[in-house]
Amino acid sequence: MVSGSVQQSPFMSDFLHKCGGYAVVDGGFATELERHGADLNDPLWSAKCLVTSPHLVRKVHLDYIDAGANIILTASYQATIQGFEAKGYSTEEAEGLLRRSVEIACEARDIYYGRCTKDSCDFMDNGSASRRPVLVAASVGSYGAYLADGSEYSGDYGDAVSLKTLKDFHRRRVQILANSGADLIAFETIPNKLEAKAYAELLEEEEINIPAWFSFNSKDGINVVSGDSILECASIADSGKQVVAVGINCTAPRFIHGLILSVRKVTDKPVIIYPNSGETYDADRKEWVQSTGVRDEDFVSYIGQWRTAGASLFGGCCRTTPNTIRAISRVLSNKSSPSLS
Numbered sequence: 001m002v003s004g005s006v007q008q009s010p011f012m013s014d015f016l017h018k019c020g021g022y023a024v025v026d027g028g029f030a031t032e033l034e035r036h037g038a039d040l041n042d043p044l045w046s047a048k049c050l051v052t053s054p055h056l057v058r059k060v061h062l063d064y065i066d067a068g069a070n071i072i073l074t075a076s077y078q079a080t081i082q083g084f085e086a087k088g089y090s091t092e093e094a095e096g097l098l099r100r101s102v103e104i105a106c107e108a109r110d111i112y113y114g115r116c117t118k119d120s121c122d123f124m125d126n127g128s129a130s131r132r133p134v135l136v137a138a139s140v141g142s143y144g145a146y147l148a149d150g151s152e153y154s155g156d157y158g159d160a161v162s163l164k165t166l167k168d169f170h171r172r173r174v175q176i177l178a179n180s181g182a183d184l185i186a187f188e189t190i191p192n193k194l195e196a197k198a199y200a201e202l203l204e205e206e207e208i209n210i211p212a213w214f215s216f217n218s219k220d221g222i223n224v225v226s227g228d229s230i231l232e233c234a235s236i237a238d239s240g241k242q243v244v245a246v247g248i249n250c251t252a253p254r255f256i257h258g259l260i261l262s263v264r265k266v267t268d269k270p271v272i273i274y275p276n277s278g279e280t281y282d283a284d285r286k287e288w289v290q291s292t293g294v295r296d297e298d299f300v301s302y303i304g305q306w307r308t309a310g311a312s313l314f315g316g317c318c319r320t321t322p323n324t325i326r327a328i329s330r331v332l333s334n335k336s337s338p339s340l341s
């Protein structure tokens, strides 16, 4: 824990309070589209479905809301203006697709709210029915995700890529998503310090007026994937006034506990974690492979430990499913559960 940080915005504390103290984030999005048969073998990855199957994108969002998610992430992780243009779309069409990613998530939320009758609503402790709060977070994947060359998991962009390169790359996309009707921006799977710095400076320079979270990925439990210190990365996130949560995603469950403790050393902001299934993505083979060593199955049983370590927002990343999110939601709402010791 640190003291003397800048004044915290009440956005996340108010939201967590409404959710009962802890919030449930959704699970793997692209991998869930694939599980439903989408072919994402494309540089646009999940963003391809914004064009080819918006109905499936909406369905997966709704499946996660139905499973108990309080926050859903849009299909814009790999949706970039540069990526769409490389596929032959005009700048206007590319910008329209980014906005569409947020609209589709909002449509899924509207469907949930629309069918939230007294019978199907979640029940509050006092017995009255209420709609569960649901936020739409506009996903922003890294420059490495756009390159689709594995650098998203190495954080190695080479010397030619500067802070300016990264800011220029992300600028327009961040502006559009900030004005798209999303409740917040999710900077996800941040692989290095340079990109964290680029996002933090963009939020200031562009006077982005919606909140954001910064979430890093790690493959050793000590540093982010590039080898940059998680403490330095999380400190950059901590310094952003718009930043309402800091944490870790798309990382093997066995590393999460130590990483929560590290993040908490440098920030008092709420800590978010959404690990992957523990498998590793083989960028050459373009598939997920089982990792050897410690088993990561059924990470839901660690949620209690991670809560004790100080995390407040919990979800899943690649290869987790609505079942994972349903189980997390159950564990968090059952405050007397023995697994929460």
Ligand SMILES: [Zn+2]
Residues within 6 Å of the ligand: 249, 250, 276, 317, 318
């Ligand atoms: Zn992931």
